[in-house]
Amino acid sequence: MLKNVNEPNRTHSSFRTNLPNYILLAPFVILFMCFTVIPIVSSVVLSFFNFDMINMPSFIAFDNYKRMLVGDKSFLVILKNTIILAVITGPLGFMFAFVLAWFLNEFRPAVRTVLSFMFYAPSLVGNAFFIWQVAFSNDSYGYANSLLLSIGAISEPVQWLKNAEYVMPIVIMVQLWQGMGVSFLANISGLQNINDEMYEAGAIDGIRNRWQELWYITLPSMKSMLMFSSVMQIAAAFSISAIPKTLAGYPSVNNSVDTVVSYLADVGNVKYELGYASAISVLLFAMMFLTRTFVAKLLNKTGK
Amino acid sequence: MSVLRIKMRRLPILNRFVADRKSSDQRKRFTRSRAGTFFYVLFLIAFGLFSVLPLIYCVCTSFKPIDELLIFPPKFFVSRPTWANYLALPSLLSNMRIPLSRYIFNSLFITLFTTFLYVMISTAAGFVLSKTKMKINGILITGVQMALLFNAFTLAIPRYLIFSYMGIIDTFWVYILPYCASSMGVFLMKQYIDGAVPEALLEAARIDGAGQFRIFNQLVIPMVKPCMMTLTLFGFQAVWATVPDGTIFNESLKTLPTIMANINAGGIARSGSAMAVTVIMMIPPIFIYIITQSNVLESMNSAGIKE
Incomplete structure (x- = not known):
């Protein structure tokens, strides 16, 4: 009612009536522009230039992209690593974050609280993943080595983190260890809020077991939450870099676990080839965006 | 069988x-x-x-x-x-000329200050995006949702350029500003306010003559406490673990994660001390989680993305 009365007034001086809103919104918008929008736009533009921060940028059209996909052999290895890591840890992380939350949902609140803390603890403590470095350290003091030595499976310590064969599975495991994150909490919260009547109606309609209930009721009710959690997992899976850098060093042996994000830091912050780094960033953004679109299509199929 | x-x-x-099975929490299925x-x-x-x-x-x-x-x-x-x-x-760090207390102070100061700014900025923006119908809202909401995909790691290089243009490399601002721009906070807050703050209540306050600032301050903030707690947890957790890559060179501006990495590089003889730093690093986020967890689990329900 009041809105209608005020309407002419509002159009008359809409800037003045909206001024408080602009003031409340301004800090976020300015920071969002500076640190998210402009960086993305500027990397698209700079990807067509040769730029080292000292000389003026010179336009080189698609040369950066050509170099990336044809000329730079180590980049192709790194791209392959990133895709392997993303394809494995992304879906698995997404599944664990949902399945664990779904299992927990059957338990009493107190048990749920304790267990969710346990699962979330590794992501909570941030940089603590280097504990795994001790477990897989190269000498016989390492946990894996001493265990295998004492049961006689190996005769001398294995160089876990210096061996291209072992280092990738280890990084995947540590990433999954720390992979619960925000999406796990969102799933727990979402599952608790599914309306009980849905389940009761489902039981009347002939749902007999957990699987049918999951497919026909739980998943469709959780669709928007699953979209959120897949976005979080995509963001995490494509930005893996701290874990391999800490465990295997950079560059790792034969580039076996170097990722695009760690390569970016090298090309950009160490070699100052910012045009080239921008082209790599653009490729990374494009891959993430396409994955998101693909997952959105896939999720629309649940419950059908 | x-x-x-x-x-x-x-x-x-x-x-x-x-x-x-008989409790109201569990249903007859x-x-x-x-x-x-x-x-x-x-x-x-x-x-x-x-x-x-x-x-x-x-x-x-x-x-x-x-x-x-x-x-x-x-x-x-x-x-x-x-x-x-x-x-x-403390004696392990003595050859770095910077006392341990300095790193602890830097970590605590940066994390608390950033988290506070982040929560306030996100709440204010989330409120406006949720409860007003300005023309820019639509674009901003889509932008924020898309930006959830890109975190600090993937944006590191283009952000580095911005830092150097602004001349804030090697200052505390490289820790503080980018995180305040994180879209997650605004996204969660906007969704939460959509569900938790009824339009009619704001309308009633407006009739009583309250301006937008007063409504925000006295009405909205008390109602969105659970979501603010959630943002506090995420903000604290992320900033606490931040390792500035190539943007901080001055040793006296570095934080605990950096010295954790330094001590850790010292090998087996130092592994006890490396673990000790890690334990010190673990305590604050765990403490914050214990305080906020019930609010987090309540408010995260509104995080869904509809496509």
Whole structure:
């Protein structure tokens, strides 16, 4: 009612009536522009230039992209690593974050609280993943080595983190260890809020077991939450870099676990080839965006 | 099979964990198979151990005296706990000319200040995006949703350029500003306010003559406390663990994660102290989680993205 009365007034001086809103919104918008929008736009533009921060940028059209996909052999290895890591840890992380939350949902609140803390603890403590470095350290003091030595499976310590064969599975495991994150909490919260009547109606309609209930009721009710959690997992899976850098060093042996994000830091912050780094960033953004679109299509199929 | 089923039924411990079927929390649905529940418990225990054993190991190791650190084969638990590894930390850092207290101060100051700014900025923006119908809202909401995909790691290089143009490299601002721009906070807050703050209430306040600032301050902020707690957790957790890559060179501006990495590089003899720093690093986020967790689980329900 009041809105209608005020309407002419509002159009008359809409800037003045909206001024408080602009003031409340301004800090976020300015920071969002500076640190998210402009960086993305500027990397698209700079990807067509040769730029080292000292000389003026010179336009080189698609040369950066050509170099990336044809000329730079180590980049192709790194791209392959990133895709392997993303394809494995992304879906698995997404599944664990949902399945664990779904299992927990059957338990009493107190048990749920304790267990969710346990699962979330590794992501909570941030940089603590280097504990795994001790477990897989190269000498016989390492946990894996001493265990295998004492049961006689190996005769001398294995160089876990210096061996291209072992280092990738280890990084995947540590990433999954720390992979619960925000999406796990969102799933727990979402599952608790599914309306009980849905389940009761489902039981009347002939749902007999957990699987049918999951497919026909739980998943469709959780669709928007699953979209959120897949976005979080995509963001995490494509930005893996701290874990391999800490465990295997950079560059790792034969580039076996170097990722695009760690390569970016090298090309950009160490070699100052910012045009080239921008082209790599653009490729990374494009891959993430396409994955998101693909997952959105896939999720629309649940419950059908 | 029937033998197995009888055995399952004789495991009363399972009933102590699984929610009481008669409580209002659990609904009449279908009979849950005991085997299924048994599998649930088994899986949860296995994953729970995988999650926390490394952390328990870390705590144990931080209390080990030097001879227990070097013992072969290594032991999981500590038999003669000592504070030596913690007490050795300041002297380990003495060759860096910066005292440990400086790093602790930097970490705490940066994290608390950034988290506070982040929560306030996100709440203000979330409120406007949720409860007004300005023309830019639509674009901003889409932008924020898309930006959820790109975190600080993937944006590192283009952000580095912005930092150098603004001339804030090697200042505290490189820790503070980018995180305040994180879209997650605004996204969660906007969704939460959509559900938690009824339009009619704001309308009533407007009739009583309250301006937008007063409505925000006295009405909205008390109503969105759970979501603010959630943002506090995420903000604290992320900023606390931030390692500035190539943007901080001045040793006196560095934070705890950096010295954690330095000490950790010292090998087996220092592993006790490395674990001690890690334990110190673990305590604040765990503390914040314990305070906020019930609010987090309540408010995260609104996080869904509709496509």
